Amino acid sequence: MQNPMNRAMNRPYLVERQTMTTPEMPSSASSSPSSGAPRRFWLVGLLSAATAAVVSACKTAPEATSAPAGPAAAPDSPVIGPVAGPKGSARSSSATTPRAYREDGATHIYGLNSDRIYKGRMPPLLYAVGVLNVEIDRAGRVTRLDWMRAPKHAPEVMADITRMIQDASPFPAPTRMGKVVYTDTWLWHKSGKFQLDTLTEGQD
Numbered sequence: 001m002q003n004p005m006n007r008a009m010n011r012p013y014l015v016e017r018q019t020m021t022t023p024e025m026p027s028s029a030s031s032s033p034s035s036g037a038p039r040r041f042w043l044v045g046l047l048s049a050a051t052a053a054v055v056s057a058c059k060t061a062p063e064a065t066s067a068p069a070g071p072a073a074a075p076d077s078p079v080i081g082p083v084a085g086p087k088g089s090a091r092s093s094s095a096t097t098p099r100a101y102r103e104d105g106a107t108h109i110y111g112l113n114s115d116r117i118y119k120g121r122m123p124p125l126l127y128a129v130g131v132l133n134v135e136i137d138r139a140g141r142v143t144r145l146d147w148m149r150a151p152k153h154a155p156e157v158m159a160d161i162t163r164m165i166q167d168a169s170p171f172p173a174p175t176r177m178g179k180v181v182y183t184d185t186w187l188w189h190k191s192g193k194f195q196l197d198t199l200t201e202g203q204d
Contacts, residue, residue, distance in 0.1 A: 092140075093172035098182040104172045105134065105182055106198040112168050118193040121202045128154040128188040130161060135181045140170030148183065157188050 095101035110117055128151035135144035142165060151157050174180040185197035195201065 091172055092175045094176060095174060095180070096176050098177075098180050101136075101172075101174055101177070101180050101182045102184055102198045105136075106184060106196045108171050109164065109168055109196065110199060113164060116164075116193050118187075118189050118191070118195050119201075121204050122187055122189060122195060122200070124204050126187055126203075127190040128157045128186075130158065130186040130188070131183065132161065132165075132186065133181055133183050134165060134171075135179070136171050136174055137179045138173060138175070140173040142166060142169040142171065143179075144181075149185075151188070154188070157186075160192075161186055 093101055093104040095104055129149065130147065130151045131149035133144075133146040133148060134142060135146075137143050145162060145165065147158070187195045187197060187200060187203070
């Protein structure tokens with residue numbers, strides 16, 4: 001079957017041939033009902049309609065397949081307040097004094113060592129008590145440890161505390177102080193679990 005587009009391209013040739021042969025035909029033929037001119041014009045009109053339908057379909061097809069734009073990604077929620085964070089947390093501290101920073105430091109240690117925290121009130125006699133100064137730089141890294149009261153009778157406890165603090169680095173960054181040295185007291189149970197004085201549940 002001949003393509004409608006090719007048939008439409010032959011339309012000027014058919015019209016031009018009819019014009020060239022018209023002077024040689026008798027005058028009665030131009031007005032005869034059996035003349036082929038009306039039939040050709042009807043065919044030309046049909047081809048034009050078919051061509052317009054094909055062009056319209058080609059233009060509208062891409063619009064039907066276009067996909068809607070996806071929703072914009074929601075921004076990450078910032079960490080606010082002295083909550084326990086994972087190791088390497090980039091959260092910062094808003095504390096303006098070493099005493100205020102103690103809570104940020106304590107919650108950070110509790111969050112990384114939740115299985116080592118003693119639950120409930122501690123007994124009246126503890127296995128060890130240690131008081132430690134911790135120096136934190138502006139990026140939250142531990143730069144120095146200084147024992148104010150070392151439990152020398154339990155060197156394994158001193159080593160365990162030192163390791164936990166170093167493993168917890170970086171701490172919440174003291175952005176408002178630049179750096180900080182804060183002090184906390186470690187209350188150590190004979191089971192190997194502990195509480196910090198800043199967050200202790202008390203002692204019997």
